[in-house]
Amino acid sequence: MEGSRLNRLRTWxxxxxxxxxxxxxxxxxxxSLAARSARSATPIKIAIMTDCKxxxxxxxxxxxxGAQAAFAQFAGGKPVNPKKxxxxxxxxxxxxxxxxxxxxxxxxxxxxxxxxxTKRLMEQLGADIMVGPLSGxxxxxxxxxxxxxxxKTFVIGTxxxxxxxxxxxxxxxxxxxxxxxxxxxxxxxIAYKKLHWRKAAIIMDDYSFGWTSAxxxxxxxxxxxxxxxxxxxxxxxxxxxxxxxxxxxxPSKVDGYFWVVGGTGTGASLKAYEQAFGKVSPKKFIGxxxxxxxxxxQEVAPxxxxxxxxxxxxxxxxxxxxxKGYEAIVAKWYPGLNGGNYADGFVYNYYNAAWALIRGLxxxxxxxxxxxxxxxxxxxxxxxxxxxxSNNGLVKLDSNRxxxxxxxxxxxxxxxxxxxxxxxxxxxxxxxQSFGGFFTKNSPxxxxxxPPCVKHKFPWTGKIHAVKNGVITKQIIK
Amino acid sequence: MRSLGTFQSxxxxxxxxxxxxMLVLLAIWPLVFSxxxxxxxxxLTQTFAxxxxxxxxxxxxxxxxxxxxxxVALYGICGLVLGNxxxxxxxxxxxxxxxxxxxxxxxxxxxxxxxxxFGAIASRSAGIYFLMITLxxxxxxxxxxxxxxxxxxxxxxxxxxxxxxxxxGNHVTQPARLYYIAFTxxxxxxxxxxxxxxTPFGIALxxxxxxxxxxxxxxxxxxLHRTLAFGLAGFMASLAGVLYAWxxxxxxxxxxxxxxxxxxxxxxxxxxLARIEGAWLGAFVFFAIQTYVRNxxxxxxxGSFNTIIGFIFLAIVIISPNGLMGLWDMITxxxxxxxxxxxxxxxxxxxxxxxxxxxxxxGGAPTRTQSRSETL
Numbered sequence: 100m101e102g103s104r105l106n107r108l109r110t111w112x113x114x115x116x117x118x119x120x121x122x123x124x125x126x127x128x129x130x131s132l133a134a135r136s137a138r139s140a141t142p143i144k145i146a147i148m149t150d151c152k153x154x155x156x157x158x159x160x161x162x163x164x165g166a167q168a169a170f171a172q173f174a175g176g177k178p179v180n181p182k183k184x185x186x187x188x189x190x191x192x193x194x195x196x197x198x199x200x201x202x203x204x205x206x207x208x209x210x211x212x213x214x215x216x217t218k219r220l221m222e223q224l225g226a227d228i229m230v231g232p233l234s235g236x237x238x239x240x241x242x243x244x245x246x247x248x249x250x251k252t253f254v255i256g257t258x259x260x261x262x263x264x265x266x267x268x269x270x271x272x273x274x275x276x277x278x279x280x281x282x283x284x285x286x287x288x289i290a291y292k293k294l295h296w297r298k299a300a301i302i303m304d305d306y307s308f309g310w311t312s313a314x315x316x317x318x319x320x321x322x323x324x325x326x327x328x329x330x331x332x333x334x335x336x337x338x339x340x341x342x343x344x345x346x347x348x349x350p351s352k353v354d355g356y357f358w359v360v361g362g363t364g365t366g367a368s369l370k371a372y373e374q375a376f377g378k379v380s381p382k383k384f385i386g387x388x389x390x391x392x393x394x395x396x397q398e399v400a401p402x403x404x405x406x407x408x409x410x411x412x413x414x415x416x417x418x419x420x421x422x423k424g425y426e427a428i429v430a431k432w433y434p435g436l437n438g439g440n441y442a443d444g445f446v447y448n449y450y451n452a453a454w455a456l457i458r459g460l461x462x463x464x465x466x467x468x469x470x471x472x473x474x475x476x477x478x479x480x481x482x483x484x485x486x487x488x489s490n491n492g493l494v495k496l497d498s499n500r501x502x503x504x505x506x507x508x509x510x511x512x513x514x515x516x517x518x519x520x521x522x523x524x525x526x527x528x529x530x531x532q533s534f535g536g537f538f539t540k541n542s543p544x545x546x547x548x549x550p551p552c553v554k555h556k557f558p559w560t561g562k563i564h565a566v567k568n569g570v571i572t573k574q575i576i577k
Numbered sequence: 578m579r580s581l582g583t584f585q586s587x588x589x590x591x592x593x594x595x596x597x598x599m600l601v602l603l604a605i606w607p608l609v610f611s612x613x614x615x616x617x618x619x620x621l622t623q624t625f626a627x628x629x630x631x632x633x634x635x636x637x638x639x640x641x642x643x644x645x646x647x648x649v650a651l652y653g654i655c656g657l658v659l660g661n662x663x664x665x666x667x668x669x670x671x672x673x674x675x676x677x678x679x680x681x682x683x684x685x686x687x688x689x690x691x692x693x694x695f696g697a698i699a700s701r702s703a704g705i706y707f708l709m710i711t712l713x714x715x716x717x718x719x720x721x722x723x724x725x726x727x728x729x730x731x732x733x734x735x736x737x738x739x740x741x742x743x744x745x746g747n748h749v750t751q752p753a754r755l756y757y758i759a760f761t762x763x764x765x766x767x768x769x770x771x772x773x774x775x776t777p778f779g780i781a782l783x784x785x786x787x788x789x790x791x792x793x794x795x796x797x798x799x800x801l802h803r804t805l806a807f808g809l810a811g812f813m814a815s816l817a818g819v820l821y822a823w824x825x826x827x828x829x830x831x832x833x834x835x836x837x838x839x840x841x842x843x844x845x846x847x848x849x850l851a852r853i854e855g856a857w858l859g860a861f862v863f864f865a866i867q868t869y870v871r872n873x874x875x876x877x878x879x880g881s882f883n884t885i886i887g888f889i890f891l892a893i894v895i896i897s898p899n900g901l902m903g904l905w906d907m908i909t910x911x912x913x914x915x916x917x918x919x920x921x922x923x924x925x926x927x928x929x930x931x932x933x934x935x936x937x938x939x940g941g942a943p944t945r946t947q948s949r950s951e952t953l
Contacts, residue, residue: 205871209831210733215867223615223868236732240827243735247749247826305724306731334723334731544669547726 120214128511129301138441138526143467145458146220147449148231148241149256153334155234155364158393158445160184162256162435165449166230171432174198175459179429181433193457196465201226206237206337208278208306208362213237217244219437221251227467228252228474230452235260235308235443242267250470252478254456260307262544264501265532269473273500275455275482276412278532279308280315280545282388283409284506285527285563287320290385290407293575296354300347302368303359305332305547316357316547318534321552322560328353332547337364340371350376352385361389366398381405381511391415391444391509395459400511402521407524408509414486414520415509418569421492423448425485433486442486442521450536451484451494458482478534488571489528503531507566523566525576527559534558588909603760607753618752619824620864625759626820627864628857629921631844633813636770638850640779641806642703642786647711648814649841650694653833653906655818657722659684660828670729677742685815692811693804700803703789715838725832733829737822745823759820766813770853773809782806818844818882828934843890849900858901862889896933 109509137473149162162167164184170176170191176198193196201224203215213232217240220226228251232241234248245253246269253272255263259279263272280486290296303313309332317327333343346436347356360368369379381403388401388411389395414422426441429450459478460467467474478500481493487505494504506527514520533539537556543549564575607617630652645734653867657670662736664685665674675683699710723731738748773779784792785802822828831837840863848859863886870885897903 209834210735210827210829211831211837212824214825214827218615218619219868219871222619236829239732240735243826246736247739247747305726546730 102521113401134465137539138407142197143193143228143465144199144201144224144226145456145485145518146202146204146224146226146229146231147200147256148204148206148213148216148229148233149205149449150208150233150237150238151205152212153209154364155208155393157234158207161204161437161443161445162231162233162262162449164436165429165446166256166453168432168436168446169197169450169453169457170200172428173454175502178432182435184433184436191571193460195465198460199463201445203228203230206232206234208234208237210236210240211335214244215527217241221248227471228249228254228456229322230254230449230456231256233257236306238263238572239267240270241309243271245269245272246494250460252456252467252471252475254478255382255448256452258308259311260284261311261538262307264499265538265540266292266544268540269500272477272502273455273496275451275484275494275496275502277502277504277530278443278508279310279312279387279534280318280528280534280538281502281504281506281532282412282444283312283315284319284439284530284534284557285525285559286385286407286409286508287316288327288358288563289508289525290320290355291325294355294382294385294407296325297319298328298353298357299357300329300331300353301327301357301359302331302333302343302347303357304361304364304474305334307545309335309359309361310547312409312548313357313359314550315534316359316385316387316540317552318537318550318555319557321359322555322557325552326556327357328550330547333360333364333368335362335364337367338367340364340368341374342381344371344375347372347375348397350380353383355383355385358384359384360392361387361395365389365395369399369402377380379403388444390511391442393445396519404513406511408521410507410509411419411442411447412486412505412506413442413444413447414505414523414566414569415440417442417488417507417523417566417570418484419488419492421483421487422485425525435556445576447485451482454483455479489527497531497533501532506530508563523569526564526566526571527562530559581743584910584913586821587779587913590695591909600764607756611929615868617756620861620868622752622756622759622820622824623864624857625756625763626817626824627841627844628817628860628901629763629820630814630817630854630886631841631856631860632763632766632770633810633817633849634841635699635848635850635853635856636813637806637810638845639852640770640786641782641803642849643699643707643711643803644809644842645699645711645719645807645810646838646842647692647695647699647714648810649838650715650833651688651695651721651811651814652818652821653689653828653830653837654718654827655684655815656737656832657728658687658821659819659822660737661728663740664734664736665740669732670734671727677740679820680740681742681895684819685812688809688815688818689812692814695811696807697800699807700800712838715833716835719830719834722833729829731831733827735827737828738826741823743786748824748826749839755820755823759824762816762820768851769837770937778802778805795813844933845900846890847893847900849889849897849898849902852902855900855902861928862901931945 147166149159151159151164167184167188174191174193176188201218204220206213232328233256238255239262242263249271255274261278265272302425303309312543331343331346331347385407387409390408430440435444440488462477463473487494489505494502508525510522510524512520512522547560563576565572565576607825630648634648637645661671662673662675662680664672696712748755782802783801789799844859844863848855871882
C-alpha cells in the first residue's frame with residue numbers, strides 16, 4: 100500500500116515537470132502567435148533572400164547591400180554598419196508607415212534550401228514581401244511558391260532562369276532585370292562577326308540558369324549562321340571538371356568555346372581545360388557573366404585579356420548621368436561594397452528590385468491590405484535603372500512582369516598598370532525575354548538540347564552599336 | 578529491494594501517460610492554436626513526415642542491426658516519382674498528369690520495389706560495408722536524378738503541392754489537413770513497427786541482428802530476412818516521401834543529397850537509435866533548432882544552424898549514445914530509483930553520466946555500457 104503510494108508519487112515527480120513544460124511551451128507559442136497577429140497591423144515586413152552558401156555564397160553582403168542602398172536612398176533607412184549590410188537597417192518608412200526587414204534568407208542555389216528558407220521568411224517570420232532570391236533554380240522554386248501564395252508579393256533579386264516569368268509567371272512575381280538569355284544577347288553575333296567563329300562548342304552548368312544563359316548565346320550565335328557542334332553540361336557545384344572538359348572537342352576542331360560555368364566552378368573548369376588542351380586563348384573563349392563578376396574576375400581575367408563576355412545587363416564604365424547617379428547612391432550608403440564594382444548585377448539587380456518595390460509601396464501609400472492586390476496592381480511597369488539608355492532610360496516590364504532592358508556585351512581589357520579591366524564593347528537596345536518571339540510560353544524552356552541551333556533574325560540582329568570609352572556610338576558592329 | 582518488473586511496469590505506465598498527453602496535445606494543437614501557423618504547416622508536419630523516414634532507419638538499426646544511409650534516397654525517390662507522375666503542364670520532368678491517388682500508389686510501389694532491390698544487394702554485407710553500400714545507393718540516386726533531365730534534372734519537380742488528392746486539399750489554405758494526415762500516418766507507422774517486431778518475422782529479424790550465423794544454422798534465410806526488412810523500411814520511407822512532397826511541394830536531387838542523408842542520421846542519433854519514438858523526438862528537435870536557433874551566434878565560431886546542431890550531436894553521442902530517448906531512460910531510472918541497487922542520490926547519477934562521458938572521450942569503456950531497460 101505504502102509502496103504503491105510511493106510509486107504514484109514518483110510517477111508524478113516525473114510527469115509534473117513534463118506537464119509544466121508542455122503548458123509553458125503552449126503558452127509561449129500562444130503568446131507569440133497573439134503578439135504576431137497584433138504586430139502585423141503596423142510595419143510592412145520585408146524579407147531579403149539571397150545565398151550565403153554554395154557557388155554564389157560570396158554574394159550575400161553584395162546583394163543585401165544593393166537592396167538596402169535603395170531603402171536608404173528612397174525610404175529613409177539607416178545602415179547599422181555601412182561595411183556589413185547584413186548587420187541590418189533601421190528607420191525605413193514608406194508613406195509614413197514603418198518598414199521592417201524581418202530577415203535575410205540563406206540559400207545555397209539548391210531547391211530544397213530555397214523552399215525551406217522561403218517558408219521560414221514568409222511563414223515563420225511573417226514577411227509580407229520578399230526581395231529575392233538569387234540564382235536560377237531558386238527563382239523557379241520561389242515562382243511556384245508565389246503561385247500558391249497570391250497574397251504575398253515577390254520581387255526577384257537576381258536570377259537568370261527563364262521559367263519564373265515566361266513559363267510559370269505568377270501575377271505576384273516581378274523581375275526588373277533580364278534573364279540569363281537576355282544577358283547574352285548580341286554576344287553570338289559578336290563572336291560571328293568580330294572573331295569569325297563559325298563552329299563552336301558550349302559548356303554550361305546543368306541547371307536552369309546555366310541552360311538559360313547558354314540559350315541566349317546559342318540563339319544569338321546560331322541566329323546569324325553559326326553552328327554549335329557540342330554541348331557539355333557539368334552539374335552545378337562540380338569541383339573537378341576534367342571529365343566534362345574532355346568531352347569538349349579540341350581547339351583544333353572548333354573556332355571557339357562558349358563558357359557558361361559559374362560561381363566557384365569558373366576557375367576550376369578553365370584549369371581543367373588547361374590541363375587537357377593547354378593554355379587558354381582569349382580569342383577562343385567567350386564567357387557568360389561569370390568571367391567578369393562574383394569574384395571570378397581577379398582569378399580568370401589575367402589569362403583572358405581580350406576575351407568577350409556576355410554581360411549582366413549592366414554597363415561597367417558606361418558614361419551616362421543615370422549610370423553615374425546610380426553608382427553614387429550605392430557608394431554613398433555602402434562605400435566600397437563589392438570592391439567598388441557597383442556595375443555587378445548582384446548589386447544592381449537587388450538595388451533595382453528594392454527600388455521598384457519602394458515605388459510600388461509609395462504608389463499605394465503603404466497599403467498592403469486586401470491580399471496585396473492593390474500593391475501588385477501598382478507595382479511600377481517601368482524603372483529608371485542606372486544602365487538603361489533606351490526609352491529615355493526606362494526599363495519596361497512586359498505583360499509577364501519581366502524586364503525589357505538594354506544589354507552590354509563586354510570585353511576583358513588590359514587596364515592601367517597592366518591589371519585586367521572591363522570595357523563595354525557593344526550596346527544591344529531593348530532586349531526582351533522572348534527574343535522577339537523566339538522563346539514563348541509554350542516553347543520548351545531552355546535545357547540541355549534547347550533551344551535548337553537555327554538561323555533566326557532577332558530584333559537586334561545587325562543593330563548592335565559599338566561602345567567606345569563608355570560612350571555609345573552610332574557605329575554598328577560589323 | 579525493488580524488483581525490475583515493478584520498475585518496468587512503472588516506467589511503462591509513465592511513458593504511456595506521457596505519450597497519451599503528447600498525442601492529445603498534438604491532436605488538439607491546430608484547433609487550439611491557429612491552424613495556419615508555421616508550427617502546423619511546417620515544423621510539426623515536417624516532424625511527422627521526416628520522423629517516419631527516421632523511424633524506418635531506426636527500425637532497421639534497432640531490430641535488424643543495419644544502419645542504412647539509403648532512407649533519404651528512398652523518400653526522395655518516392656517524391657520524385659510522385660512529382661513526375663502527378664504534375665502536368667509546365668512542370669519539368671515527365672509531367673504525366675496521373676490522378677493523385679494512382680500516382681501515390683505507383684510511387685510507393687516503385688519505391689518499395691527499389692528498396693527490395695537495394696536490400697537484396699546489401700543483405701549479404703554487415704557493419705561498415707553495409708553502411709557504405711547504402712551510402713552508395715544514396716549517391717547513385719542523387720546523381721541519377723541530377724543527371725537525367727527527363728525526370729527533372731538538377732532543378733527537380735516543383736508544384737507537387739498543387740496536385741494533391743481532395744482529402745489533402747490546398748496545403749497553403751488548409752494546412753491542418755495535411756498535419757492530421759501526417760500525424761495519422763506517423764502513428765500508423767509506429768504501430769506497424771511495434772506490430773512487426775512482435776511477429777515471428779520480427780523476432781527472427783532480431784535473431785538475425787544478434788546471431789546471424791546461428792540463425793543461418795537453424796535454417797533461417799538471413800539475406801531474405803534482411804531484404805524484407807529493408808523493403809519494409811523502404812515502404813515506410815516512401816510514405817515519408819509522399820508527405821514531404823505534399824508538404825514542401827518541391828522535390829529535387831538536393832532533397833536526397835549527402836547533406837540530407839547526414840541530416841536524417843543526425844535526427845535518428847539525436848532521437849536515439851535504440852527506440853522508435855526517438856525518430857519523431859529527434860525530428861522535432863532538429864526542425865525546432867533549424868527554425869529558431871539560426872541567428873544565434875556561437876562565440877568565436879560564429880553562428881549557424883550547422884554549428885549548433887553539430888554541438889548537440891557531439892554532446893548526445895558523448896553523454897547519451899542512445900540519444901534523447903536514452904536520456905529519458907536515465908531520467909526514469911533516477912525518478913523510479915532503479916540504479917542497479919545503487920543509491921537514489923541525484924549527484925551520484927550525474928557523476929556516473931559525467932564519468933561515462935569522460936571514458937568515452939578517452940576511448941575507454943563506460944562504467945556501465947547498457948542500462949537494464951535497454952537490454953530487456
